[in-house]
Amino acid sequence: MSKATFEEISNGARSEVEGLRNSVHVLVGAATCGRAAGALDVIDAFGKEMSRQGVTAPIIQVGCIGLCHAEPLVIISRPESMSIAYGNVTTEMVPRLVAGYLAGDDPCLELALGTLEGGTYEAAYIPELSRFEHELRLILRRCGYIDPECIDQYIASGGYAGLDKTLKMKPEAIIEQLRESGLRGRGGAGFPAHRKWEACRQAEGSPKYVICNADEGDPGAFMDRVVLESDPHQVIEGMVIAGYVIGAEQGYVYVRAEYPLAIERIRVALKQARELGLLGNDILDSGFSFDIDIATGAGAFVSGEATALVAAMEGRRSEPRTRPPRLAEAGLWNRPTLLNNVKTFAYVPAIVARGADWLASHGTEGSKGTAVFTLAGKVVNSGLAEVPMGTTLRQLVHDIGGGIRGDKQFKAVQIGGPSGGCLPESLLDIPIDYDSLREAGSMMGSGGMIVMDEDNCAVDAARFFLDFSTKESCGKCTMCRLGTLQMLHILEDITAGRAEMRDIDALLTLAEDVKAGSLCGLGRTAPNPVLTTLRYFRDEYEAHIQEKCCPAKVCTELIVYYILPDRCDRACEHCVLTCPTEAIKGGKGEVKVIEQEKCSKCGTCLEVCPPEYNAVVKLSPVSSLPSSQLSERRSKK
Amino acid sequence: MTAEQQADQAVGEILGRYERDKTNLIRLLQEVQTELGYLPRKAMQEIAAFLDMAEVDVWGVATFYNHFRFVPLGKCHTTVCMGTACHMAGGKLILDALERELEVRVGETSADGEFSLGRVACIGCCMLAPVVVIKDKIHPRMTPFRVEEALIPYKQAGKEEGRE
Numbered sequence: 001m002s003k004a005t006f007e008e009i010s011n012g013a014r015s016e017v018e019g020l021r022n023s024v025h026v027l028v029g030a031a032t033c034g035r036a037a038g039a040l041d042v043i044d045a046f047g048k049e050m051s052r053q054g055v056t057a058p059i060i061q062v063g064c065i066g067l068c069h070a071e072p073l074v075i076i077s078r079p080e081s082m083s084i085a086y087g088n089v090t091t092e093m094v095p096r097l098v099a100g101y102l103a104g105d106d107p108c109l110e111l112a113l114g115t116l117e118g119g120t121y122e123a124a125y126i127p128e129l130s131r132f133e134h135e136l137r138l139i140l141r142r143c144g145y146i147d148p149e150c151i152d153q154y155i156a157s158g159g160y161a162g163l164d165k166t167l168k169m170k171p172e173a174i175i176e177q178l179r180e181s182g183l184r185g186r187g188g189a190g191f192p193a194h195r196k197w198e199a200c201r202q203a204e205g206s207p208k209y210v211i212c213n214a215d216e217g218d219p220g221a222f223m224d225r226v227v228l229e230s231d232p233h234q235v236i237e238g239m240v241i242a243g244y245v246i247g248a249e250q251g252y253v254y255v256r257a258e259y260p261l262a263i264e265r266i267r268v269a270l271k272q273a274r275e276l277g278l279l280g281n282d283i284l285d286s287g288f289s290f291d292i293d294i295a296t297g298a299g300a301f302v303s304g305e306a307t308a309l310v311a312a313m314e315g316r317r318s319e320p321r322t323r324p325p326r327l328a329e330a331g332l333w334n335r336p337t338l339l340n341n342v343k344t345f346a347y348v349p350a351i352v353a354r355g356a357d358w359l360a361s362h363g364t365e366g367s368k369g370t371a372v373f374t375l376a377g378k379v380v381n382s383g384l385a386e387v388p389m390g391t392t393l394r395q396l397v398h399d400i401g402g403g404i405r406g407d408k409q410f411k412a413v414q415i416g417g418p419s420g421g422c423l424p425e426s427l428l429d430i431p432i433d434y435d436s437l438r439e440a441g442s443m444m445g446s447g448g449m450i451v452m453d454e455d456n457c458a459v460d461a462a463r464f465f466l467d468f469s470t471k472e473s474c475g476k477c478t479m480c481r482l483g484t485l486q487m488l489h490i491l492e493d494i495t496a497g498r499a500e501m502r503d504i505d506a507l508l509t510l511a512e513d514v515k516a517g518s519l520c521g522l523g524r525t526a527p528n529p530v531l532t533t534l535r536y537f538r539d540e541y542e543a544h545i546q547e548k549c550c551p552a553k554v555c556t557e558l559i560v561y562y563i564l565p566d567r568c569d570r571a572c573e574h575c576v577l578t579c580p581t582e583a584i585k586g587g588k589g590e591v592k593v594i595e596q597e598k599c600s601k602c603g604t605c606l607e608v609c610p611p612e613y614n615a616v617v618k619l620s621p622v623s624s625l626p627s628s629q630l631s632e633r634r635s636k637k
Numbered sequence: 638m639t640a641e642q643q644a645d646q647a648v649g650e651i652l653g654r655y656e657r658d659k660t661n662l663i664r665l666l667q668e669v670q671t672e673l674g675y676l677p678r679k680a681m682q683e684i685a686a687f688l689d690m691a692e693v694d695v696w697g698v699a700t701f702y703n704h705f706r707f708v709p710l711g712k713c714h715t716t717v718c719m720g721t722a723c724h725m726a727g728g729k730l731i732l733d734a735l736e737r738e739l740e741v742r743v744g745e746t747s748a749d750g751e752f753s754l755g756r757v758a759c760i761g762c763c764m765l766a767p768v769v770v771i772k773d774k775i776h777p778r779m780t781p782f783r784v785e786e787a788l789i790p791y792k793q794a795g796k797e798e799g800r801e
Contacts, residue, residue: 036762036775068764220721222761257667257704258760298663299703301758315662317701333660376722376763383764417721450721450763464724468758474701578782580737602737602781603730 003277003285006164013155020153024057024102027075029144031064031229032261033222037071038090045091046074049098057102063230065144066384067129070113073144076101083116084108085126131381131400136362138370139346140386143230148265151272154233160278162349163237167286169352171201171245178348180356182368187213187304187341188416188445189521190367190434196338199328200246203336210242210251210290211332211339213309217256217301218417219468221448223372224342226384228255228262231346232269236292238345240279241352243290246338251292254309257299266294301418301472305520306339308474319474320520343372363389367433371444375401377451378408387432394428397451408453411552412536416445418465418472419525421532422458441532443525457554458537459544462530463491469526479517483510484526491530494541495555497548497621504541508534553618556601560618560625563605565591567615575605575616596625641679647672648680652687659688666699675706703758711746711753713791715739715771720759722766727780731767732756734781738788751795 004012026046030039039061046059067073070087076097077083084107086097093111100106114128125132137143146153154160166174178194185191200208212235216224228235239251255263270292273279281289295313302308303318310332312318331337347369350358359369367389373396376382380402387396397403397413404410412422421442423430430436434444452461466488475481487510493499511527518524534541543549550558563575563584568591575592576584583598584605592615594605606616619625638646651668655661662684669680676699685695699705717723717732736742739752746753762768765777769784776787 032760033762033764036765036768036777071764216761217758219719219724219759220763222759222763225761258757296667298667298705300701312663313660315660315664315698317698374763376766377725382722414721448721450725452725456725461725464721472758580734580781580785600733600737602733603727604734604781607780607782 013152016152017156026059027062029073030061034071039072042072045094064226068383069381085113087113162353181351181359186343200338208248208336209332212253214255215304218446221446234346238348254295256297302474373447378453379451389433390431411452414450416443420445424536457552458533458540462533465529477518479514480523483514496557549621559620574608716755718768722763726766728767734784
């Protein structure tokens with residue numbers, strides 16, 4: 001029996017999906033983030049409530065639409081009417097939604113985020129949300145709208161057409177298309193994709209390998225996870241195309257073990273692709289064979305570095321090595337290997353299917369297409385955003401992120417995790433592209449963006465990232481292993497009020513030495529958080545050192561908790577009863593006082609003090625504690 | 638069969654599925670840990686013998702990676718996320734509270750085997766920061782005080798089991 005042609009597969013998928021599109025159905029965002037917010041309980045509630053009300057409609061688990069702040073997110077799709085998205089859905093809201101928009105004709109607008117436009121399966125957006133004016137969804141266009149465990153939905157929305165086209169083209173033509181598209185590696189460094197592919201294609205030696213780097217280690221970035229959980233076939237298709245171009249028969253997805261749902265979804269996707277003949281032996285009768293396996297990481301940030309990743313896959317300690325030779329010449333098991341990030345592969349299918357302009361018509365001169373960012377921290381709308389290169393940071397933080405939560409002041413945005421930098425308000429208008437960010441002392445890196453407000457301490461942030469880099473340094477290079485540690489010790493001294501001004505100079509010198517004396521990106525970029533905070537927030541460093549004051553009141557050794565006597569409601573005992581170290585004294589009817597010797601500075605009293613009193617405050621420096629409290633301490637002794 | 642014999646048998650079965658190839662080392666360690674919950678010294682020695690490697694080299698690889706554990710986890714394992722977003726939202730205070738409430742330090746298991754505490758660089762749920770995972774359930778937006786509340790059912794479950 002001859003195999004099905006792509007046209008037959010595609011027609012089959014379309015008719016399957018057509019049936020679904022023409023019926024009422026419910027989509028629930030059930031990526032890791034949705035699940036953490038309670039999506040599975042919501043799905044359960046929908047099932048029960050629908051059978052109770054006698055309504056039948058498929059409930060489909062989809063990936064993440066990127067509106068993390070609105071999870072759990074539910075879309076009720078009605079072909080004859082509007083599809084409506086509902087945010088922050090609780091199980092209590094489910095009976096109302098079922099009765100309203102599934103059984104009846106009431107769209108429950110008071111609960112709705114907005115309507116969906118653009119068709120459910122291609123670049124849908126919610127026009128009611130102004131953030132979508134700034135977004136351009138290329139690789140996220142299906143995320144949250146298709147069932148990641150259903151290959152038919154992927155194919156019906158144009159999936160695997162790029163592979164079909166590829167198999168009828170010459171590999172050189174694909175590389176040319178990549179060159180025209182301007183695609184640069186999305187792992188952070190931005191190396192032109194076509195050059196890597198070309199080098200690997202030209203390299204002598206066989207077999208060759210394709211590796212997808214899904215070892216997303218930056219604490220605070222999760223876009224690769226979202227892409228794999230929401231639209232895994234896009235990445236798989238990109239890898240198969242790569243295999244065809246460079247002449248490989250085997251690919252690997254190297255994914256971190258902390259992402260069990262992503263691993264499961266890739267597994268399902270691989271199986272489905274094999275069943276349809278889109279992966280495995282003799283793909284689509286072309287004579288080209290290619291298969292993909294999953295390799296799970298064992299938890300090491302440095303494994304994100306290409307040569308270290310290969311070492312880990314070979315069962316060794318994940319230590320980077322010198323280059324050359326590059327992986328394209330001697331990679332996995334010393335064979336030519338093409339290694340790209342998840343997102344890089346995700347762009348490939350549509351570049352092939354729709355032409356280079358699909359990417360090249362967006363973005364800036366040097367950085368084409370879009371960038372995917374995760375927004376977290378003190379912004380109103382945390383989540384995932386895909387924007388054209390050249391969008392400003394201000395648009396991202398304020399227009400898409402919705403600005404700062406509460407009535408706090410923006411302080412900085414930290415981009416690129418432990419390798420990136422903290423950029424202040426004055427730099428918010430720089431355009432986002434590889435080169436502008438590097439100039440500002442940061443980098444695109446992972447694309448993780450953490451927004452800081454006035455309650456975050458710049459020195460503490462630098463200390464946090466350096467602590468991370470120190471722990472994750474593989475230990476091969478002395479400057480990275482010990483230089484970062486020495487920098488960390490200095491930062492700890494600063495945050496504890498033990499440092500002197502000359503320590504800042506030592507930090508700067510060490511930072512340059514660590515950069516110069518490290519082999520791989522981990523060490524070469526580890527000083528960035530320190531350098532950028534020193535460049536833009538030097539006054540905070542000086543306050544810590546000279547005044548023993550943490551202006552943001554974060555560094556525990558420089559702060560004290562204090563109960564304002566005139567705000568304390570004498571009858572209330574919340575703080576006394578919850579203090580874990582029993583450090584608060586004062587019986588009923590008395591003003592409560594913190595015994596500083598016993599206080600562990602855990603912040604529980606601040607948390608539990610009822611908002612109508614708001615009597616607990618943090619003070620810094622420690623010497624600003626009112627003298628009455630100090631004298632009380634003395635008299636007690 | 639004693640627990641030790643069971644563990645030996647499980648390790649033997651895993652080894653039986655693999656070729657004697659050093660590049661399988663990490664996969665073997667992962668499989669053994671999935672099966673036994675941690676890497677007992679004896680299992681690592683067997684892996685070393687199986688792959689014809691020096692024991693110290695197996696130890697060197699196992700200790701390099703964050704995932705491998707060398708003591709059994711508690712019945713209720715708690716993980717605190719120390720990612721950037723969680724840190725900025727007060728993750729350190731949450732970690733302190735967990736250490737205080739569980740009476741174990743990060744990386745340790747309590748003497749009665751009930752609780753263990755671990756830290757992870759990021760679980761990727763940054764909008765819910767700070768996050769704690771107790772027995773695979775994600776607890777979003779924790780505060781020092783809510784840590785205490787969240788642990789109550791698990792502590793009670795431990796006590797009831799102890800009584801039986």
